[in-house]
Amino acid sequence: MDIASKRVTLPLPELGLIAMTRAMLGLGIGLLVAEALDKRTARAAGIALAAVGILTTVPLLLRVREELE
Secondary structure, three states, X not given: OOOOOOOOOOOHHHXXXXXXXXXXXXXXXXXXXXXXXXXXXXXXXXXXXXXXXXXXXXXXXXXXXXXXX
């Protein structure tokens, strides 16, 4: 079985954007499952952070996918 890998070169700012979107998504999910804040506030913040994380990740994933082709 042959497994091939491809090398993708991303500029530092783009790599930083990817890291920040992953962090926002993680924080959003964390707030959704945490009980540290008032339930309504945590839910609103969690949904907002998760949505921003998802919405900003999609274009970056498409960009990386283009690099692989």
